[in-house]
Amino acid sequence: MRLALVLGEVGQGLRRNLSMVVSVVLVTFISLTFVGTAILLQAQINQMKSYWYDRAQVAVYFCTDFSTVGTCGQTAATPEQIAQVEAQLESPTLAPFIEAYYFEDREQAFANFQEQFEGNAIASLVTPELMTEAYWVNLVDPTQSQILADALRGLAGVESVVDQRSYLDQIFDILNASSFTAIGIAALMLVAAALLIATTIRLSAFSRRRELGIMRLVGASNRFIQTPFVIEGVVAALIGSVLAAGAVVAIVHFFVQGYLSQTLPQTSFVGLEDALLVVPVLLGAGALLAAVSANVAISRYLRV
Amino acid sequence: MIRFDEVTKVYRGTAKPALNSVSLEVLSGEFVFMVGASGSGKSSMLRLVLKEDRPSTGSIHVLGQDLNRISSRKVPYFRRNLGVVFQDFRLLPNKTVFDNVAFTLQVIGKSKGFIHEAVPDVLAMVGLDGKAERFPHELSGGEQQRVAIARAVVNKPSILLADEPTGNLDPTTSMGIMTLLERINANGTTVLMATHDAGIVDRLQRRVVELVGGRVVRDERGGGYVTQAVPVMPTDIVIPQSGPGVGPAATSTEGWR
Numbered sequence: 001m002r003l004a005l006v007l008g009e010v011g012q013g014l015r016r017n018l019s020m021v022v023s024v025v026l027v028t029f030i031s032l033t034f035v036g037t038a039i040l041l042q043a044q045i046n047q048m049k050s051y052w053y054d055r056a057q058v059a060v061y062f063c064t065d066f067s068t069v070g071t072c073g074q075t076a077a078t079p080e081q082i083a084q085v086e087a088q089l090e091s092p093t094l095a096p097f098i099e100a101y102y103f104e105d106r107e108q109a110f111a112n113f114q115e116q117f118e119g120n121a122i123a124s125l126v127t128p129e130l131m132t133e134a135y136w137v138n139l140v141d142p143t144q145s146q147i148l149a150d151a152l153r154g155l156a157g158v159e160s161v162v163d164q165r166s167y168l169d170q171i172f173d174i175l176n177a178s179s180f181t182a183i184g185i186a187a188l189m190l191v192a193a194a195l196l197i198a199t200t201i202r203l204s205a206f207s208r209r210r211e212l213g214i215m216r217l218v219g220a221s222n223r224f225i226q227t228p229f230v231i232e233g234v235v236a237a238l239i240g241s242v243l244a245a246g247a248v249v250a251i252v253h254f255f256v257q258g259y260l261s262q263t264l265p266q267t268s269f270v271g272l273e274d275a276l277l278v279v280p281v282l283l284g285a286g287a288l289l290a291a292v293s294a295n296v297a298i299s300r301y302l303r304v
Numbered sequence: 305m306i307r308f309d310e311v312t313k314v315y316r317g318t319a320k321p322a323l324n325s326v327s328l329e330v331l332s333g334e335f336v337f338m339v340g341a342s343g344s345g346k347s348s349m350l351r352l353v354l355k356e357d358r359p360s361t362g363s364i365h366v367l368g369q370d371l372n373r374i375s376s377r378k379v380p381y382f383r384r385n386l387g388v389v390f391q392d393f394r395l396l397p398n399k400t401v402f403d404n405v406a407f408t409l410q411v412i413g414k415s416k417g418f419i420h421e422a423v424p425d426v427l428a429m430v431g432l433d434g435k436a437e438r439f440p441h442e443l444s445g446g447e448q449q450r451v452a453i454a455r456a457v458v459n460k461p462s463i464l465l466a467d468e469p470t471g472n473l474d475p476t477t478s479m480g481i482m483t484l485l486e487r488i489n490a491n492g493t494t495v496l497m498a499t500h501d502a503g504i505v506d507r508l509q510r511r512v513v514e515l516v517g518g519r520v521v522r523d524e525r526g527g528g529y530v531t532q533a534v535p536v537m538p539t540d541i542v543i544p545q546s547g548p549g550v551g552p553a554a555t556s557t558e559g560w561r
Contacts, residue, residue, distance in 0.1 A: 002410070002413055005410050005411075211407075214394060214407065214408075215411050216380070217354075217383065218384070218408040218412065218455075218459070219380040219381060219382070219383035220412060221380045224411060224413070225411075
């Protein structure tokens with residue numbers, strides 16, 4: 001009896017304020033889509049980090065006849081100097097940190113360069129003499145590149161020691177910035193959604209103030225008066241959350257899986273299972289937001 | 305049943321108190337008229353009994369509970385012991401007569417079976433049998449007030465508060481309503497009624513409490529709208545305790561228990 005009565009009140013409230021309810025649905029839809037996208041973007045960044053950081057190498061570049069930096073002086077590194085670096089890599093001090101290393105001579109570097117920049121005008125300008133000889137080192141722990149740099153940088157014939165992760169960090173900074181932007185927009189939209197839900201519930205309470213007055217007069221408990229309004233807000237917000245969850249899953253399925261991973265096959269992207277993990281977060285956030293703001297909005301009508 | 309002890313009520317932003325150290329005791333089963341000009345504090349007293357407001361100073365006991373100490377969470381349960389009727393009926397226009405009365409019981413969680421038993425009973429009691437499926441706008445003013453009374457008493461309250469229940473009705477209809485209220489009173493419900501209707505007060509000869517400017521100036525058993533026993537008292541005299549037997553013109557004990 002009471003449940004039917006409460007649900008009847010909810011239905012009546014939703015129908016009476018249809019335009020407000022639609023706007024609540026849209027605002028929660030958009031704000032939670034932003035929230036979901038931001039979460040997925042962070043997941044993507046973490047996934048790329050663990051993927052690329054593990055593959056990132058440290059390059060020990062040797063002097064060429066043209067280089068002036070480091071200990072060079074426009075003289076190419078001699079085979080003895082290269083051997084000395086290799087001896088360092090094999091030495092008991094550095095060996096425990098190193099998983100594997102290999103030497104890349106000018107011809108190999110040239111071949112790699114030609115492959116990488118195939119079709120680009122710069123490929124025809126470069127000759128093998130311009131390429132740099134290098135040791136490519138895979139570290140046991142990729143974060144410890146500084147040890148290698150400290151040990152090898154001062155050696156004769158070494159032009160520079162470069163950790164590839166420094167290139168990756170720039171990319172991740174950009175991705176991080178965009179995910180923080182999404183979170184910022186999401187936060188603003190959530191504030192708007194909370195205020196809109198509160199306004200909707202106030203309007204709904206106003207349109208039912210006769211019933212509310214009589215309910216209070218005859219001694220309906222506060223919880224009984226409150227519940228239909230809270231449910232009303234939660235229902236509206238949940239519709240928005242479900243749409244947002246659908247949008248997030250659709251983005252992952254059609255854009256990330258359907259387009260991005262076809263275009264960049266060697267990169268790993270977030271999958272549907274990540275999107276499905278985000279769905280309950282969005283539903284929970286929508287319901288909680290609505291319940292709290294509806295509760296605050298209706299409490300004004302319950303003061304005795 | 306209802307006791308006011310030195311109750312003063314000052315509304316915010318006003319200097320003059322709406323009630324000025326009012327003391328009053330209403331016993332179980334009494335029928336009390338509250339008379340006085342508009343703004344004399346009749347409605348303020350009813351609001352205080354309902355705990356829609358709290359007094360500025362003084363204490364009010366209703367049904368053995370100190371209203372200053374009752375927590376706001378308990379107020380709804382306290383109000384279930386009171387019935388209220390207004391001048392403007394306050395029916396829900398989109399509900400039938402039956403649903404208007406049933407609504408009261410629904411929102412305090414009564415079972416469907418109880419509602420289907422109690423509502424027809426109370427509608428018959430107020431003389432509205434056969435009109436259960438009508439809507440308020442299809443009824444006359446007197447009939448609408450009967451619906452409001454049915455709603456107020458369906459839960460068998462100990463106290464019925466009536467704020468000018470005949471204010472919108474013609475004299476004949478008013479007498480019908482008063483007969484109904486007397487019948488409810490005869491069944492043991494304490495009735496506290498604020499009114500301007502001199503004819504009714506004179507005819508019923510019940511206890512009359514007269515308010516002027518927020519003070520009780522007369523508390524007369526078996527009195528009329530204007531007293532014949534003694535001239536109206538000056539307004540600056542404070543009656544310290546207007547309990548039983550203290551009223552200036554206690555000429556009758558009719559309605560006392």
